[in-house]
Amino acid sequence: MRKSGTDNLVPAIKSPGDAPSMKGAEQFEIFPDYGPRINRRHMVAAAVVAVPLLFGFTGLAIRYAAVASTLAEPGFEAYARALCRWDCHWYVDISERGYERFPIPNQSNVGRWGFFPFYPLLVAVIRAIFPFPTIVVATVASLACSYAACLVAWPLLKKNMQAYVLYCAFLLSGPFSFHFTTFLSEPLFVLLTSSVFLALKRSSYPAAGISSALLSATRLVGVLVVFATVIEMFQQHRKGGGSPLSFPRWVLGRPDLLVAILISPAGLFAYI
Structure with a gap:
């Protein structure tokens, strides 16, 4: 009698060790495909970097087009000088000549001393490295x-x-973007203010103190940011279960908090 075709079949699995491996399936479960997530993260990071660049160049083009007809000669330096208005001239003088003694002859109530030194000093340092006209260096800065x-x-x-x-x-190409793209203290002031709040958000009080000190050397009102630091410390203390009355003792027991508070107005005191 002819044997059936099924009789010739050899069992594929002779022992438990011969069972098909599930390693691939386990790897699929343990290591899922992170490709879409990683790609999305990269796309967001690229957008964060590219968006302010786009508006920066757009704003520059808009402002240049607005003043192009008034320029004696084309070029970035002529554009930068055309936008240097009001306090900008004082900052240029401070960066190039420093402060004069008070009072100025024939101008007893006017002086460069009314403007804080950090930004003009920063521009002077950059100009010492890159020997371009002050207004060009300041505009780029x-x-x-x-x-x-923005970042x-x-x-x-x-x-x-x-x-x-x-x-x-709004910051780089809006109606008031002029104030943030010429030699005025607003660009550095906004950057340092944002840095203070970011440091407080991350509970990095020494970084907040350093940014506050530089802020107080940029504009007089910068010294007031120390109150934001103290308020954030107080909120952290309360979240930890501390009472309002124990807050001073808690701060005194934390050298990092104490230093952050004390150095915040350092820029103002150094200037005075």
């Missing part, structure tokens, strides 16, 4: 500070892309 302020604002805006785009648009 202001653009860089405004760009950096620092990203985590402060809770990584909300819509809010971030609007912030960058």
Whole structure:
């Protein structure tokens, strides 16, 4: 009698050790495909970097087009000089000549001493490295500070892309973007203010103190940011279960907090 074809079949599994491996399936479960997530993260990071660049160049083009007809000669330096208005001239003088003694002859109520030194000093240092005209160096520095302020604002805006785009648009190409792209203290002031709040958000009080000190050397009102630091410390103390009455003792027991508070007005005192 002819044997059936099924009789010739050899069992594929002779022992438990011969069972098909599930290693591939286990790897699929343990190591899922992170490709889409990683790609999305890279796309967001690229957008965070590119958005302020886009608005920075757009704003530069808009402002240049607005003043191009008034320029005696084309070029970035002529554009920068055309936008140097009001306090900008004082900052240029401070960066190039420093402060004069008070009072100025024939101008007893006017002086460069009314403007704080950190930004003019920073521009002077950059100019010593890159020997370009002061207004050109200052304009590029202001653009860089405004760009950096946008990047620092990203985590402060809770990584909300819509809010971030609007912030960058108004700062770099909005109606008041002129103030953040010429030799005025606003670009550095906004950058340092954002840095203080970012440091407080991350509970990095020494970094907040350093940024506050530089802020107080940039503009007089910068010294007031120390109150934001103290308020954040108080909130942290309360979240930890501390009472309002124990707050001073808690601060005195934390050297990092004490140093952050004490160095915040250092820029103002150094200037005075």
